[in-house]
Amino acid sequence: xxxxxxxxxxxxxxxxxxxxxxxxxxxxxxxxxxxxxxxxxxxxxxxxxxxxxxxxxxxxxxxxxxxxxxxxxxxxxxxxxxxxxxxxxxxxxxxxxxxxxxxxxxxxxxxxxxxxxxxxxxxxxxxxxxxxxxxxxxxxxxxxxxxxxxxxxxxxxxxxxxxxxxxxxxxxxxxxxxxxxxxxxxxxxxxxxxxxxxxxxxxxxxxxxxxxxxxxxxxxxxxxxxxxxxxxxxxxxxxxxxxxxxxxxxxxxxxxxxxxxxxxxxxxxxxxxxxxxxxxxxxxxxxxxxxxxxxxxxxxxxxxxxx
Numbered sequence: 653x654x655x656x657x658x659x660x661x662x663x664x665x666x667x668x669x670x671x672x673x674x675x676x677x678x679x680x681x682x683x684x685x686x687x688x689x690x691x692x693x694x695x696x697x698x699x700x701x702x703x704x705x706x707x708x709x710x711x712x713x714x715x716x717x718x719x720x721x722x723x724x725x726x727x728x729x730x731x732x733x734x735x736x737x738x739x740x741x742x743x744x745x746x747x748x749x750x751x752x753x754x755x756x757x758x759x760x761x762x763x764x765x766x767x768x769x770x771x772x773x774x775x776x777x778x779x780x781x782x783x784x785x786x787x788x789x790x791x792x793x794x795x796x797x798x799x800x801x802x803x804x805x806x807x808x809x810x811x812x813x814x815x816x817x818x819x820x821x822x823x824x825x826x827x828x829x830x831x832x833x834x835x836x837x838x839x840x841x842x843x844x845x846x847x848x849x850x851x852x853x854x855x856x857x858x859x860x861x862x863x864x865x866x867x868x869x870x871x872x873x874x875x876x877x878x879x880x881x882x883x884x885x886x887x888x889x890x891x892x893x894x895x896x897x898x899x900x901x902x903x904x905x906x907x908x909x910x911x912x913x914x915x916x917x918x919x920x921x922x923x924x925x926x927x928x929x930x931x932x933x934x935x936x937x938x939x940x941x942x943x944x945x946x947x948x949x950x951x952x953x954x955x956x957x958x959x
């Protein structure tokens with residue numbers, strides 16, 4: 653398939669932001685409405701002048717951006733790479749909401765090729781009628797795998813690379829990484845999607861959750877990198893903080909909870925038996941401790957006459 657022209661490509665990206673994960677009116681009725689998506693998605697590429705891409709995928713202040721050295725709160729550096737997901741794999745309510753979130757916003761582009769709808773419904777205590785109504789893609793069977801309808805060829809043509817399967821993303825990258833990735837999008841007019849990401853600079857993924865989180869502007873400052881050996885001194889852009897740019901429908905706390913639920917579901921998908929394994933592990937440890945006590949008493953009994 654030929655790569656679309658630049659203008660068509662930009663339109664396709666914006667269309668993907670609106671359509672990614674849209675399975676039908678019923679599925680979206682269970683997730684936050686998407687009325688604000690066109691404004692949030694279109695505003696970032698059009699007006700994002702707060703940041704610009706720096707060499708190597710980093711970001712540097714564009715003309716007119718906030719000067720971190722002069723602006724208020726310049727020293728309040730946000731350590732985004734310390735953010736933790738804090739998800740609870742045994743929280744069924746969170747897992748159910750995460751499944752809803754994934755189907756509504758992620759499944760249009762990403763598959764979970766090792767998960768069946770029926771297994772998800774069984775493990776998350778979702779009745780069959782609700783499973784088919786709210787989670788199963790129209791035309792699919794509840795016994796089928798959770799596969800996206802986006803072909804690899806179309807994904808590569810639209811985004812430059814096919815969106816990956818997310819079955820094992822939390823096992824490969826960790827829950828904290830996925831949590832940080834979904835929270836650190838910022839406006840960047842130099843990219844095809846109008847956004848960039850701190851956790852994965854140069855990402856081809858649009859900010860599909862822009863209607864919920866909004867679009868942030870990244871505030872950066874230039875720092876000197878001293879010379880080391882044959883490597884000359886240089887400058888690099890250092891992230892300071894986010895500033896609101898385009899408002900979303902959720903507060904920061906609500907969006908954190910939304911992302912945490914989604915990460916929790918992906919954590920479950922990576923290892924469906926994890927909650928049971930952890931629960932069983934407690935009893936195994938208690939058994940071993942009790943057995944060790946009995947073994948010690950038995951040893952004492954056998955060796956009491958040995959001098």
